[in-house]
Amino acid sequence: MSSKVYPVSKSAKTRALIDSDKYQKWYEESIETPDKFWGKHGKRIDWFKPYTKVKNTSFKGRIPIKWFEDGLTNVSYNCIDRHLKTHGERVAIIWEGDNPYIDKKITYNELYDHVCRLANVLKKHGVKKGDRVTIYMPMIPEAAYAMLACARIGAIHSVVFGGFSPEALAGRIVDCESTFVITCDEGVRGGKPVPLKENTDIAIDIAAKNYVIVHNVLVVRRTGGKIGWAPGRDHWYHQEMASVKPDCPPVKMKAEDPLFILYTSGSTGKPKGVMHTTGGYLVYASMTHEYVFDYHDGEIYWCTADVGWVTGHSYIVYGPLANCATTLMFEGIPTFPDQGRFWEVIDKHKVNIFYTAPTAIRSLMGAGDEFVKRSERTSLRLLGSVGEPINPEAWEWYYHTVGEARCQIVDTWWQTETGGIMITPLPGATDLKPGSATRPFFGIKPELVDAEGKTLEGATDGNLCITDSWPGQARSVYGDHDRYIQTYFATYKGKYFTGDGCRRDEDGYYWITGRVDDVLNVSGHRLGTAEVESALVSHHLVSEAAVVGYPHDIKGQGIYCYVTLMADVEGTDQLRKELVAHVRTEIGPIATPDKIQFAAGLPKTRSGKIMRRILRKIAEDDFGALGDTSTLADPAVVDELIENRQNKK
Numbered sequence: 001m002s003s004k005v006y007p008v009s010k011s012a013k014t015r016a017l018i019d020s021d022k023y024q025k026w027y028e029e030s031i032e033t034p035d036k037f038w039g040k041h042g043k044r045i046d047w048f049k050p051y052t053k054v055k056n057t058s059f060k061g062r063i064p065i066k067w068f069e070d071g072l073t074n075v076s077y078n079c080i081d082r083h084l085k086t087h088g089e090r091v092a093i094i095w096e097g098d099n100p101y102i103d104k105k106i107t108y109n110e111l112y113d114h115v116c117r118l119a120n121v122l123k124k125h126g127v128k129k130g131d132r133v134t135i136y137m138p139m140i141p142e143a144a145y146a147m148l149a150c151a152r153i154g155a156i157h158s159v160v161f162g163g164f165s166p167e168a169l170a171g172r173i174v175d176c177e178s179t180f181v182i183t184c185d186e187g188v189r190g191g192k193p194v195p196l197k198e199n200t201d202i203a204i205d206i207a208a209k210n211y212v213i214v215h216n217v218l219v220v221r222r223t224g225g226k227i228g229w230a231p232g233r234d235h236w237y238h239q240e241m242a243s244v245k246p247d248c249p250p251v252k253m254k255a256e257d258p259l260f261i262l263y264t265s266g267s268t269g270k271p272k273g274v275m276h277t278t279g280g281y282l283v284y285a286s287m288t289h290e291y292v293f294d295y296h297d298g299e300i301y302w303c304t305a306d307v308g309w310v311t312g313h314s315y316i317v318y319g320p321l322a323n324c325a326t327t328l329m330f331e332g333i334p335t336f337p338d339q340g341r342f343w344e345v346i347d348k349h350k351v352n353i354f355y356t357a358p359t360a361i362r363s364l365m366g367a368g369d370e371f372v373k374r375s376e377r378t379s380l381r382l383l384g385s386v387g388e389p390i391n392p393e394a395w396e397w398y399y400h401t402v403g404e405a406r407c408q409i410v411d412t413w414w415q416t417e418t419g420g421i422m423i424t425p426l427p428g429a430t431d432l433k434p435g436s437a438t439r440p441f442f443g444i445k446p447e448l449v450d451a452e453g454k455t456l457e458g459a460t461d462g463n464l465c466i467t468d469s470w471p472g473q474a475r476s477v478y479g480d481h482d483r484y485i486q487t488y489f490a491t492y493k494g495k496y497f498t499g500d501g502c503r504r505d506e507d508g509y510y511w512i513t514g515r516v517d518d519v520l521n522v523s524g525h526r527l528g529t530a531e532v533e534s535a536l537v538s539h540h541l542v543s544e545a546a547v548v549g550y551p552h553d554i555k556g557q558g559i560y561c562y563v564t565l566m567a568d569v570e571g572t573d574q575l576r577k578e579l580v581a582h583v584r585t586e587i588g589p590i591a592t593p594d595k596i597q598f599a600a601g602l603p604k605t606r607s608g609k610i611m612r613r614i615l616r617k618i619a620e621d622d623f624g625a626l627g628d629t630s631t632l633a634d635p636a637v638v639d640e641l642i643e644n645r646q647n648k649k
């Protein structure tokens, strides 16, 4: 584990909204007197009717979670209308197309017009408060308009990632009984069309067999490609938008009225519809966006996530727009036209804050520094990371090569269920340790517990729980509150269980070690797969690694490593030995890899998450039952992995 410390830089300290004293003071207040603290910060958004009650929550019984419960507000109003008087001409969204020669800018005034019209289109087709609207869109501004239009009239949106299959889309439409879908003729990614309307048509047929009838499909024209059309059901977005009024009053929403559902996978069962509500969510998303990214008025902010994930919800759309920020939305992929795209876009739009995922960082690191060096990146002043543990090697590369040692890195730990960032450095307050998400945000009470639920103190490893509510917390699983209780509050009574393993060091810094379901038990020793991966990736010839456990006669579990090498490096037996030795010196003999398989590519979902389930099966030589591989970005990598498996029986 890296023990290096990068103190807050002078420039970060000078400009910071929060320094270490203020962090300490605010954090203590947020924990000791949450009502007072959140009572104050809840006012960062506008309320039609101010709340008098702040926090009314319990992690016992039916887990009732209410924040600001008697207040009335509207998310769309807060993200648009309230900025118009002073900043109507400010750019709200910079859209960068998949094609590097195509982009556009949308001001807050324009955003108001688009969102109001779209809200009126929804109303015209009978969408009412509480109805579920499915949004199946590529990364185009209309996706954000759709979310905000729903929020404006109190409809609950369910954004389904554009990379999901028709089956997956159908499952989500059926689960929340959504009868209105907003989609697009085709998306474009890496120069290739994505048949969203065609997928939607198939999904609607599947949904109908499950007794959920989609009555209306609103179709944005993106490519003009040939698509099927169901008259009466399908409507062109541009035609509908032209024929409605350009104003639509925002509906006064109760703080606890649902804002959106977002489906997420757990360790069991089908995806859960995680449900977020209005007031607390927006307070938390906007507050974390401001302080974690140390957002200053006028800055250009870019989060590379897709709006189909919670990161896109909270940190492309809701947090930044509530703060009147300029948020960049990128339609494409990091490797098109080549691996220099991110850095090129940063120069082109003078991006100040850049927020991406370790998997992207590692893959671009593997591409070689020349792609980065081709750009200047002088506008950059803060870098963010999210989604998985970032190995120190990638962290250092991000810091030194991308940020040229000028930019603080915020490694932000959170989940779909948490609504916003939970454990993170604050740029002007927190000394950095590569690989650590560092400290809790205001109001967050992390606790590490052992398998029996006993609270652990001091420097230790444990299961990460949160012991009290925060405003951004998911309130339920849509339509299945029992599952909510069961999944998050049954394992450790009275605590929210994150499903993550975590280490707290002597300085009280948190190091997320990965999902507990990915923790190996080797000869009775617990070992994070992320730890072994980090060790492997710290070898200069390794670009990426994924480690899984497999049944081992003597040790209980053996360690199986899939290793992707840097470009042009050959995977030899000699290199295998070298890597084994390397891991032993990095972690210790208990982490000695049993198997190393060199792999040209790893099976990833289209969101970039490695599908360990598949890797475990191949490692077990049980690939007859690989299960659903439909969400893979490139299903072909699986065949190559099977071919070269190391555990042939």
Ligand code: WT7
Pocket (backbone or CB within 6 Å): 264, 310, 311, 385, 386, 387, 388, 389, 390, 411, 412, 413, 414, 415, 416, 417, 437, 498, 499, 500, 512, 513, 514, 515
């Ligand atoms: C899981 C949540 C929240 C945004 C995207 C993922 C892992 C997330 C970090 C981080 C280590 C991280 C955890 C968590 N995770 N951020 N900075 N360091 N691990 O959302 O799909 O709900 O996944 O992602 O394992 O439980 P998600």
